[in-house]
Amino acid sequence: MSVLYTLDLVGTGAFAASGAVAGIRRKMDLFGVMVLGLVTAIGGGTLRDLLLGDNPPFCFKNEVYLYLALGVSLLTFALYRHMTAMHQPLLYFDAIGLGTFVVIGTEKALHFDLGLLGAVIMGVITATAGGVIRDVLANQIPLILRKEIYASACLAGGTLLVLLIQNGLPRPMALLIAAATVIALRLLAIRFNWALPRALD
Amino acid sequence: MSVLYTLDLVGTGAFAASGAVAGIRRKMDLFGVMVLGLVTAIGGGTLRDLLLGDNPPFCFKNEVYLYLALGVSLLTFALYRHMTAMHQPLLYFDAIGLGTFVVIGTEKALHFDLGLLGAVIMGVITATAGGVIRDVLANQIPLILRKEIYASACLAGGTLLVLLIQNGLPRPMALLIAAATVIALRLLAIRFNWALPRALD
Amino acid sequence: MSVLYTLDLVGTGAFAASGAVAGIRRKMDLFGVMVLGLVTAIGGGTLRDLLLGDNPPFCFKNEVYLYLALGVSLLTFALYRHMTAMHQPLLYFDAIGLGTFVVIGTEKALHFDLGLLGAVIMGVITATAGGVIRDVLANQIPLILRKEIYASACLAGGTLLVLLIQNGLPRPMALLIAAATVIALRLLAIRFNWALPRALD
Structure with a gap:
């Protein structure tokens, strides 16, 4: 399915950039920045494939993901000082990645053949585990557990x-509707600063 | 084996509650609290199944574990202010989970067909890895590496x-004796504040 | 291949010692020190085998690795006060482990049958993931992402x-040349304080 x-791939690149930026801000060296970009981009799908028992994970079957993530990380490292103009577009690309993943x-x-709850959890893992690993390696409480x-x-x-x-909707249509919903929710949440409740507020 | x-299940619920409490204390939002409850409850068994190559892990084969862990986490989130009375019972339930896992x-x-040392390590992983993941996500040195x-x-x-x-003991009996030993050791350690030595004391 | x-095994022991020392410095108890020694020594190869789908991982097929890592960790715990003389030799052993892994x-x-980039990444994971897990458990930004x-x-x-x-070189020769190169690079880097660039310097 080509769309x-x-x-x-757009999402993979956006996630790699967010990982690379996190590494740069934590004063990692070039290698560290590329590792952070890579694990942010492919960590979620890799953990999903480990749990499903689909070895080796997707990015080792189609190395395009590896080259893309490393290439974007390298670019981010090289162009970091000039990237303020990219801040807003990257949020959009990140939302696209989220919905697609x-x-x-x-x-x-x-x-x-996972159950319904299991399948939804796998979708959430695919989209978020890369960012969680990024934050753990950067020694921070994962952002997604705290915010927005x-x-x-x-x-x-999911x-x-x-x-x-x-309910019998054709898969391609169901996929696009669900992905578009995630992207819309995410962009609205950014726009209006939506947040979930906390127990101790 | 029904007992x-x-x-x-008792242990799963207790572990989920301990994860949810850790999330609440670290000011996570509702989603974060449920993630912490879930990974604490099912993380150890999931890592064990990954290492054994038994895919998908147990909780994706029998989703009762997922529903139970998420339900208890939600309850803990909702009732946190009224839970001081639960502190002592939760320690007992946690000990039950430890021995059973x-x-x-x-x-x-x-x-x-793992070797003897490997099998014991898998038992320890089943019981403790969930708590380790909980503490890593909460950005703390895992409690079990430091204390008690x-x-x-x-x-x-194990x-x-x-x-x-x-030595040929029937399995059901061996399982119950070993589980009871863990539970008893754990409760005695709480009662008498037992601790292991450190090299730098 | 006996060499x-x-x-x-030399590398496994050296990695276990480095993990145990990290645990001692973070004031972990005996159990924590042994866990840190163990995961540092076998974590990289274990993650590689999980990703390749080779279950159970190498150290559960040949428990010598487990006994060696736990034994060295215990020794390190017992002899920590007297180990200053070991600091230099341990750096050499660690470099040997790095190249071999x-x-x-x-x-x-x-x-x-992984692709070329995938295979190199698996080599890097084998050599470094144990140290990354060690640092995550010790609640620090992984050293290898920051330094040297x-x-x-x-x-x-790799x-x-x-x-x-x-290019058709016989495998045993290729393996030894590549391992020796890693060891030499690492020792030169220690000797001359080589480092990679950072984006924010």
């Missing part, structure tokens, strides 16, 4: 996808 | 189980 | 190995 693959992960899990509508948008999108497929 | 399964993990590893007789009780229980089975 | 296996991991990945020519020496060695094998 989805294109969006997948969720639906790819959820649908793959359904193919592997981010993982919750993934949860909503659930929607499962419901649409359950 | 073991019941204890397993060790014997389940060790026995499963023996079924997968906790993992060491697991180590003793070793005992291997010895009992090696 | 490689010997070097592999890279070539073992890269070659194993080629056997599993360490992971980059692995990257160079790439060299792939090129040599591609």
Whole structure:
């Protein structure tokens, strides 16, 4: 499915850039920045494939993901001082990645005969685990556990996808609707500063 | 084995509550609290199944574990202010989970033909890795690496189980004796503040 | 290949000692020190085998690695006060481990039909992931992401190995040349304080 693959690559690049930026801010050297870019971009799908038992993970079967993530990380390292103009576009690309990764992960899990809750969890893992590993390596509490509508948008999108497929919608249409929903939720959350409640507020 | 399964669910719930509490204390939002509850409850068994190559991990085969862990985390989030009365009971439930997870993990590893040391390590991983992931996500040095007789009780229980089975004891009896030993050690350690030595004391 | 296996065990012991020392410095108890020694020594190869789908990982097939890592960790714990004389030799042993682990991991990945970039990444993971897990558990930003020519020496060695094998060199010779290159680079980097650039310098 060619539209989805294109969006997948856009998301991979955006995630790699966010990982590389995190590494630069934590004063890592070139190698560290490239590792952070790489694990942010491919960490979620890799963990999903480990859990599904689909070895080796997707990015070792199609190395385009590896070259793309490393290339973007290198570019980010080289051009960091000139990247302020990229801040806003990167948020959009990141949202595209989020929506795409969720639906790819959820649908793959359904193919592997997981239950409905399990499939949604796999979608959320695909979209968020890379960022979690990035933050753990940067020695910070993962952002998605603390802030904003981010993982919750993934949860909503994965659930929607499962419901649409359950109700007989053709897969390509279900995938695009669910991905678009995640992207829209995420952009609205950024625009209006939505957040989830905390127990200790 | 129905007694073991019941204890397993009790432990799963107790571990989920401890994860959720850690998330609340670190000011995570609702999503973060549920993630922490979930990974604490199912992280150890999931890592064990990844290492054994038993895909997908147990909780994706029987989603009861997922629903239970998420349900308890949600409850903990909602009722946190009223939970001081639960502090003591939760320590007992946690000890039950510890003992049950060790014997389940060790026995499963023996079924997968691991060696004796490997099987004991799998038991310890089953019981403790969830708590380690919880602490890493909360950006703290894992508690079990620093404090109290906790993992060491697991180590003793796993070793005992291997010895009992090696010596021909019927498995159900060996499992219950080993689990009870872990639980008793753990409760005694809490009661009398036992601790392991450190090199720099 | 008996030379490689010997070097592999030397490296395993050196990595275990470095993990145990990190645990002692972070005031972990005996159990924590042994866990840190163990995961540092076997974490990289274990993650590689998980990714390749070779279950259970190497150290559960040949428990010598487990006994060696735990034994060295225990010794380190017992003799820590008297170990200043060991500081220099341990750096050499660590470099030996680094070079050996890279070539073992890269070659194993080629056997599993990974692509060239994937194989080099597997070599780097084999040599460095144990240290990364050690630092994450000790709640620090992984050293290799921040400092010195360490992971980059692995990257160079893995790439060299792939090129040599591609060009038809007999494997034993290619393995030894690549491993020696990593060890030499690492020792030169220590001697002359080489470092990679950072974006924010």
